Amino acid sequence: MTDRLPGFSTLAVHAGAQPDPTTGARATPIYQTTSFVFNDADHAASLFGLQAFGNIYTRIGNPTNAVLEERVAALEGGTAALAVASGHAAQLVVLQQLLKPGDEIIAARKLYGGSINQFTHAFKAFGWNVAWADPDEIESFEGAVTPHTKAIFIESIANPAGSITDIEAIAAVARKAGVPLIVDNTLASPYLIKPIDHGADIVVHSLTKFLGGHGNSLGGIIVDAGTFDWSKDNKYPMLSEPRPEYHGIRIQETFGNFAFAIACRVLGLRDLGPALSPFNAFMILTGIETLPLRMQKHCDNAKAVAEFLSTHPAVSAVNYAGLPGDRYNALQRKYAPKGAGAVFTFSLKGGYDAGVNLVSNLKLFSHLANVGDTRSLVIHPASTTHSQLDDAAKVKSGAAPEVVRLSIGIEDKEDLIADLDQALRA
Amino acid sequence: MQMNHDAYDDNYIRSILNNVKSIAMVGASPVNVRPSYFAFKYLAQRGYDMIPVNPGHVGKELMGKPFVASLADIGRPIDMIDIFRNSSHIMPVVEEALKLSPPPKVIWMQLGARDDAAAEKAEAAGLKVVMNRCPKIEYGRLSSEISWMGVNSRTLSSKRAPIPTQGMRLSLNRTSFSGGQTAASDRAAKNKTETP
Ligand SMILES: Cc1ncc(COP(=O)(O)O)c(C=O)c1O
Numbered sequence: 001m002t003d004r005l006p007g008f009s010t011l012a013v014h015a016g017a018q019p020d021p022t023t024g025a026r027a028t029p030i031y032q033t034t035s036f037v038f039n040d041a042d043h044a045a046s047l048f049g050l051q052a053f054g055n056i057y058t059r060i061g062n063p064t065n066a067v068l069e070e071r072v073a074a075l076e077g078g079t080a081a082l083a084v085a086s087g088h089a090a091q092l093v094v095l096q097q098l099l100k101p102g103d104e105i106i107a108a109r110k111l112y113g114g115s116i117n118q119f120t121h122a123f124k125a126f127g128w129n130v131a132w133a134d135p136d137e138i139e140s141f142e143g144a145v146t147p148h149t150k151a152i153f154i155e156s157i158a159n160p161a162g163s164i165t166d167i168e169a170i171a172a173v174a175r176k177a178g179v180p181l182i183v184d185n186t187l188a189s190p191y192l193i194k195p196i197d198h199g200a201d202i203v204v205h206s207l208t209k210f211l212g213g214h215g216n217s218l219g220g221i222i223v224d225a226g227t228f229d230w231s232k233d234n235k236y237p238m239l240s241e242p243r244p245e246y247h248g249i250r251i252q253e254t255f256g257n258f259a260f261a262i263a264c265r266v267l268g269l270r271d272l273g274p275a276l277s278p279f280n281a282f283m284i285l286t287g288i289e290t291l292p293l294r295m296q297k298h299c300d301n302a303k304a305v306a307e308f309l310s311t312h313p314a315v316s317a318v319n320y321a322g323l324p325g326d327r328y329n330a331l332q333r334k335y336a337p338k339g340a341g342a343v344f345t346f347s348l349k350g351g352y353d354a355g356v357n358l359v360s361n362l363k364l365f366s367h368l369a370n371v372g373d374t375r376s377l378v379i380h381p382a383s384t385t386h387s388q389l390d391d392a393a394k395v396k397s398g399a400a401p402e403v404v405r406l407s408i409g410i411e412d413k414e415d416l417i418a419d420l421d422q423a424l425r426a
Numbered sequence: 427m428q429m430n431h432d433a434y435d436d437n438y439i440r441s442i443l444n445n446v447k448s449i450a451m452v453g454a455s456p457v458n459v460r461p462s463y464f465a466f467k468y469l470a471q472r473g474y475d476m477i478p479v480n481p482g483h484v485g486k487e488l489m490g491k492p493f494v495a496s497l498a499d500i501g502r503p504i505d506m507i508d509i510f511r512n513s514s515h516i517m518p519v520v521e522e523a524l525k526l527s528p529p530p531k532v533i534w535m536q537l538g539a540r541d542d543a544a545a546e547k548a549e550a551a552g553l554k555v556v557m558n559r560c561p562k563i564e565y566g567r568l569s570s571e572i573s574w575m576g577v578n579s580r581t582l583s584s585k586r587a588p589i590p591t592q593g594m595r596l597s598l599n600r601t602s603f604s605g606g607q608t609a610a611s612d613r614a615a616k617n618k619t620e621t622p
Contacts, residue, residue, distance in 0.1 A: 005603050006582065014582045016573060021587040051464040053566055053574045061575065069576030080577040247459035254461045256537045256560060258577050265576070 008075065008191065009292045016070025017285075030282045031063045050246055050254070050266060060270050064278040068285050072211070072221050073261075075190040075288075076203050079226030080261035082269060083219060083281060087186060087206025088118055089274035090220035094182060094202055095151070096272060097238045097263045101127025104148040108135040108165065109396055110158035112206075113385040115184070116397060119153075138169045145177045150235065152179060156195050157187040157336070159371065160381050160405040161319045161398035162344035164331035171199025178235070180228045186210070187343050187371065191295040192336040201228040202260065209372025210342075213287040213294055217280040222264050226257030239263050294374070294410055299339025301416060302408040308417045309346050314354070314424040316402070320344040342408040343371045345381075345398060352401035355380040359404070361423035364415060371407035376416050379405050431545060431557050436580070436602035439564050442532050442554060444598055446505035447475055449561075450497060450530075452519050453510030454478035456488050461537075462510040463488075465562040472565060473595040477504065497522050506532040508561055509539060516541035520548050529553065534561055569596035 006014070017028050036055035038044035046052040055061055065083045073081040084090050099105065107119055109132045119130045131144040135154060152174045154165050167183060174181035180201035185193060189210040195203050205211055207219030230239035230252045239259055242248035246266070252259040269275060299322070306320035321328035322340030332340045348354035358378070359367045365378040369385055379385060381399035394400055408416065449469060455462045456478075470476045470489050478488040481495040494500055497507065497519075507523050507530050509516055516535055523530055524547070533548045535541065535557040545555040566572030570579045570587065581600035588596055 006601075010582075011603075014584070015578075018570065018583050019586040021589045024586050046467070049458070051458070051467060053572050055574060063574065066574050066576055070573045070578055073576065073578035074580070078578060080575070082576050249459050249461075253538070254464070256563065261576060 011071070011074045012291050013289050015074035016067040028064055028067045028282060028285055030278050031058075032278050033062075034058050050249060050262075058278065059273060059275045060265060062275075062278050062281070064285075065276055065281040068207075068219075068276075068281045068288075069221065071285065071288055072190075072205070072207075073223055075291075076185070076223045077190075077194055077196045077225075078203065078223035078261075080258035081221050081223045082261050082264045083207070083221045083276045084269060085220065085274040085276050086218045087184075087204065087208060087220040088114065089272075090204040090206070090222050091115065091118060091153075091184075092122075093264050093268035093272060093274070094204060094222055095123065095128060096268050097260065098150045098180070098236060099126075099128045102129075102148060103127075103150045104129045104131055104146060106131045106133050106141055106144045106149055106152045108133060108154040108158065108170075110135050110161065110163055110165075110398055111153075111155055111184070112159040112186075113381065113389065113397065113399065116393075117388060135163070135165045135170070138166065138173065141170055141173045142176075145173070145179075149177055149179055151182055152177075153182045153184070155184040155187065156193045157321075157341045157343070158398070159187055159343060160345055160385070160403075162187070162321055162328075162341055163319070163398065164321045164328040164335055164340070166331055167193075167195055167198040167200065167335065174201070175199070178233065187341050188336060189291060189295055191292050192299070192338055192341060196223070196225040196227070198335065201225050207284045208370070210295060210298070211288055211291060211372075212284040213291065213372060213374065214283070215370060215373035215375060217283040217287075219276050219280050219284050220274075222261065224258050224261035224264075226260075228260065230259060238267055243267070295342075296339065297410040298342035298372075298408055301410065301413045302342040302344065302406075303339065304413040305406065305408055305416055305420065306344060306346075309420065312421075312424060314349055316347045316349045318344070318346040319398070320346075343405065345403045345405045347400070347402045348404060350402070352382060355402060355404050356383060357426075358423050361426040362419055363422070364411070364419040365406070365423075371405075373407065374410050376409035376411060376419075377407040381405050429545075429549065429555065431540070431542070431555070434556065434559070436568065438554075439556065439559070440568055440598045440602075442506070442534075442556065443561065443565055443568065446532055448477065448504045449474050449506045449508050450477040450479050450500060450504045451508045451510060452479045452497070454480050454483075454488055454493070455510075456483055456486055456493075461560070465508070465510075465536075465560060468562040469565070497526060503528050504530050506530055506534055508534045508536065510536045511539065513539050513541050517544045517547075520544040524548065524551050524553075532556070534559070536560060537563070565596075565598070568598040568600065568602075570600060571596060 069081040133140040182202045183195035183200040186206045203223040230236040239252045255262045310318040321332035382401045386399035483493040537560040540557040583600040
């Protein structure tokens, strides 16, 4: 007899959750506590020594957060996950396991502006060097590989322009270089793209966006695909070498195919500290229950809005992979056949000033620096999220002065189109 | 039917862990930072009758159980042999196990250990074989106890969770999905064979 694989929507509702052992509560309780009592001294010692599964202190793990972790691991098809305070915290914790000062990461040039900042400035200060590559030219990834390369980092659907990345082609480069492929799957969510099926070794998310989905809670998560051999060539000593703080255990030898998630927890989160509040975990879990319904509506609305804009006289171009003529349309049909996501950009004939005007004339769209909310959002990247970049870098990352970014919500599409129309005419 | 040792069905692992009562652990270590020590202790706490086998530690005890030098020294029937040795040391242990009367029902090779020839020999004699898995991890996964650490148990249940206590066997009979056969675990197995 073979086991049945439940569908995505069933996993979105059930994975990781079970009625509470003491009260029978059916919704996942918010375990709003810093710490957990030990049965006795031996129990405490075995928990601290990583010999037993269990709760110690919420910086290292919490039962509400654990439900969220198992749920996202199940949705992504990974072996384990670790929830952290934000998407940025997830990126920090992942790279801390992989890089030492002097090491390098190859990153796609098309990334969320905040990630470009994090890599360029904060990580640089740790001695982690970044080599930028162009996701539209796979050879640029190959050309960037050096003996110091420790990982490749891409977004599945890239912020801000909603371009689709050829994950399998870049996974092949990573495999050849003997380094893990890290995919930020924030804008796609596992409903649209499951990067592990395409060769990702680690998936990260800003849960703040579509997974939480309601614009009310920050969060991040790291999913371990269980596919990478960390001990080969001793390139990743955090996982392959004895850990002095845990009596000399080796993380990969002890934890097998979820060793990376454990390293992120017991070495990364424990020491760096960006723990997720159990309250936020609860809010995000509740959001995930409706992910399939919301994500489809986000995509359907976004396609209708993109079609409307593509024929509008004030608009010079629309970058939406779901449109038949778009340069990413073939990749979208391969990687994200259910929809091209809900974040995309378009260009105004009136340039920078028209962008600033549009944003102030909209009545239903909210002008703010976020994506993946139930509400429709708008931002002019050149004057906000990407304002720290110089003009050439703005263009390269898809945030030229005439570009406006939308994150389409789950309102009625007719109302969104009417709002854009009045604002473009105003 | 030929066993697929790259990806086990959860029902196969579950029936082994539900049915065996005694487990001899070959290569058990009394050093409390070794994986074999963690696994021994966990399985003992979950109610299995554990026997540590290691000729280097005869005269010592592991959780109150005296070490024996070899399987033959156990002197009573055992259900499962959990081998905590490198792949290259598996065959002699399996050959020794097959000489026992009655022979064990299950040969289990630890995470990282795999010997297909030894497995074939044991299976030909009617034994069940598991390779490259940890019984502690599998027990924790199927009971969902492990998901306290964010691990994907690949099981679902709408029943109230038990409150585990020392020595308690947990129910492993949750609804499984894609038991061990996720794309990821298949790919991990494939990567291993492609890059030796
Ligand atoms: C693609 C992507 N990755 C990462 C992040 C960072 O996430 P957080 O704001 O939760 O730290 C964002 C936030 O906008 C994002 O859009």
